[in-house]
């Protein structure tokens with residue numbers, strides 16, 4: 491038997507925001523049109539930016555290498571369309587910073603076939619060859635983290651990976667990308683798992699899925715190849731269950747210690763869309779040129795799940811799907827952990843899992859912030875058992891060092907659950923984001939002083 495419904499398994503605390511997935515969860519993935527000009531930032535993953543290897547005026551094929559990895563914690567970049575390199579220069583990014591990048595003008599009449607590279611057979615390749623192939627394909631976490639996947643999969647010496655968890659939770663409201671991938675790309679997912687098991691030396695995998703995607707769990711169970719050591723666990727719906735540490739607790743009842751990685755408890759977690767990309771690309775030796783994105787929200791006319799070339803300008807995406815005239819806010823990612831866009835002249839990157847558009851009437855403009863009434867709702871919501879109320883008070887007094895040393899500020903993974911439940915509208919997660927940035931900067935300055 492491979493399909494389990496473990497409705498009691500869950501992590502402590504968490505919240506239940508409205509799911510808002512009904513409008514797109516039944517819409518099959520559609521191919522998005524190619525924009526006339528693609529804009530590719532080289533800093534779109536965690537780690538060193540990619541290093542450009544093409545020149546202005548050069549013609550490239552879709553899938554061709556445009557930039558090599560800038561180091562071990564980095565990945566290469568491939569051409570999302572066949573076309574001509576029009577310019578190499580700075581490209582705006584969602585952080586507000588500019589990144590070195592490439593402007594690629596698409597050939598208007600090209601077939602846009604993707605070129606193939608060296609194929610990797612999961613049965614005969616060594617773990618190291620698979621890790622190298624994953625890096626060469628430019629694969630990063632497609633759940634939004636954009637951390638280079640080959641680094642995450644490298645099991646440190648002395649450690650063992652007992653269980654590979656495939657994360658099909660997708661607990662962020664509105665997003666249905668992973669849901670559709672599980673319903674439509676089961677072969678890619680199973681092929682991806684084969685590569686991942688070999689790369690990590692693991693004997694078994696578990697796919698974690700929330701109960702609001704029971705159809706996806708049934709679909710995967712029905713098509714599961716007999717020889718693959720995979721089981722499927724359906725978990726109760728709760729935010730933020732898609733966070734690695736929460737998911738490990740829900741599935742295996744193991745706690746990953748503070749400041750440690752899942753491998754400490756013998757686990758590696760990989761997002762299901764990332765797994766599908768590995769299974770889709772490695773048998774053909776191809777690199778990532780596109781990804782599946784949910785485009786939704788009350789301000790969008792043609793809502794859906796679209797396969798969109800990386801580097802497609804956001805303005806082009808919004809023109810194609812049609813947006814309300816009263817558009818107020820655009821988010822990249824989900825409403826809980828996504829980022830509000832301040833400049834529409836940015837482009838889709840590998841980590842973009844969703845685009846949400848809200849209108850003036852959907853967004854409550856700067857609600858009045860009231861003092862903390864010590865109701866404890868934030869404490870009851872925090873999945874890692876922090877005290878957001880106390881942290882919030884310390885943040886107001888700019889006691890950042892105390893927040894970190896006495897109240898585990900750096901463990902906060904910015905899920906936003908505390909902010910969501912706060913009746914006083916205190917923007918706790920925004921305070922914690924800023925505080926973490928300041929603590930990191932101070933630590934870096936201290937290190938520099940020591941090394942000087």
Ligand code: SF4
Nearest residue numbers: 872902904905906908
């Ligand atoms: S944002 Fe941080 S403090 Fe708030 S609930 Fe999430 S983990 Fe806890």
Ligand code: SF4
Nearest residue numbers: 862863865866868912
């Ligand atoms: S939820 Fe808001 S009001 Fe209640 S204890 Fe936390 S910070 Fe204070």
